[in-house]
Amino acid sequence: MRTISVVPGDGIGPEVIEPALELLAFLGLDVKLDVLDHVNAETYVSTGRALTEADLDRVRGSAATLLGAVGDPRLGDTPYVREVLTTLRVELDLYANYRPIRLWHDKLSPLRDKTKRGIDCVIVRENTEGLYSGAGGNLSAGSSQEVAFDLDVSSYRGVSRILDFAFSVARTSVCVVDKANAVRHGGTLWQRCWREAVERHPHIDTTHLYVDTAAMRLVTDPTAFDVIVTNNSNGDILSDLTAGLAGGLGVAASANLNAATGQGLFEPVHGSAPDIAGTGVANPFAAVLSVALLVEHLGHAREAEAVRAAVAAAIEHDRVTPDLGGSLSTRQAGAAVLAELR
Structure with missing residues (x-):
């Protein structure tokens, strides 16, 4: 029996993890x-630390980790979020952030052109x-002469392995995005590593776009993309755009x-959303779909696809929370997915 840390x-x-665990x-x-x-x-407020070495050991010893969200407006200018998220990603060397985006129903797309709505990348x-x-x-x-600088760090090892990962999950094509x-x-x-990666994977179609062009292309024809691979900051922005x-x-x-x-940390993208916390209207589908990624990672592809199909059916039948145009609570939307699975 394998352990999943939560x-x-x-x-x-x-709130969203509860129906995901059900x-x-x-x-x-x-x-x-x-x-x-x-x-x-709360732990950080009371102790000054949220994630201990003992906690890390528990996560390291698990087959996968499911994370709900971290963040609290009381701790805005503290290292709290970085202590949890970045520590998990760095200590476990989780170098590949994998964000699949699929249009679950045509009515969810903001694009006017129906022929261009079917994003699946x-x-x-x-x-x-x-x-x-x-x-x-x-x-x-703190002075009027202050100068701040953040370094955009890239290493040959880091770039090469993320490019190879992108090719490993591609169905038809890989587009590298940079500036x-x-x-x-x-x-x-990045361009040197890209040329080498293309040579290692000759049977996959490849393209290169600058990040501003890629953003424009995504909103004019997102169906053109299979896998987009890019650096940390560009990926952060483009993944929210595709969402x-x-x-x-x-x-x-x-x-x-x-x-x-084989280590993996699975999480909804949305964050802690303190503005709606406790109201019971948070959408659990991102957490449920993160569970689908987790079980697929553990080798249960059939069950993962069944979960995705259940989410699609719940959306089709308007069994959704207010953010998707429905009236269900978090618990009710989670129950709707379970009902479709049954």
């Missing part, structure tokens, strides 16, 4: 849960380097993966 977290995190239990897989419900903002985002690596600093901090015409040093490295093209963050799931070790 971090419900903050805000709507515990669905996981319904699937009847040979797994047990290790719930770390103390890893949250993956954003593969480098997850441990780039502008989010934390490298940088301030000179003359090599303006960010010259990192861009040169908007498919119905919003309420249906956006993600996985943080290491292809070599």
Whole structure:
């Protein structure tokens, strides 16, 4: 029996994780849960630390981790979120952020052209380097002469492995997205690694776009893309854009993966959403779809596709929360997916 560690977290995190775990239990897989419900903002407020080495050891010892959300407005200017999210990603070396986006129903798309609405692609985002690596600093901090700098870090190893990962999940094509015409040093490295990766994978179609062009292309014809691979910051922005093209963050799931070790952290993209926490209207579908990614990662592809089909059916029948135009509560929307599975 394999262990799945669960971090419900903050805000709507515990609310959306509850129906996701009910669905996981319904699937009847040979797994047990290790719930770390103390890893949250309250623990950080009272102790000054949210994630201990003992917690990390529990996560390391599990087959996969399901995360609800972390973030609390009381802790805006503290290292809390970084301590949890970045520590998990860096300590487990989860270098590949995998965000599949599918239009579950035509009515969810904001695009006018019906022929261009059917987005079904993956954003593969480098997850441990780039502008989010934390490298940088301030000179003359707090003065009128202050200078702040954040370093966009790229390594040959980091870029090469994220490109290879992108090719490994591609069905038809891979598009690398960068800003090599303006960010010259990192861009040169990315382009060098890209040429080498293309040679290693000659049977996959490839394209290259600058990030501004890619953003424009996504909103004019998102059907043109299969896999987009890019750096940390570009991937952060483009994955939210693609989520908007498919119905919003309420249906956006993600996985943080290491292809070599098999470690995986699965989470809805939406964050803790403190503005709706406790109201009972948070959309659980992103958490449910994250469970689908998790069980697929564990080798249960049939069950994962059944979950996705159940979500699509619930949307088809308007059994959804207010963000998707419905009137159901979080619990009711989760129950709707379970009813479709039954």
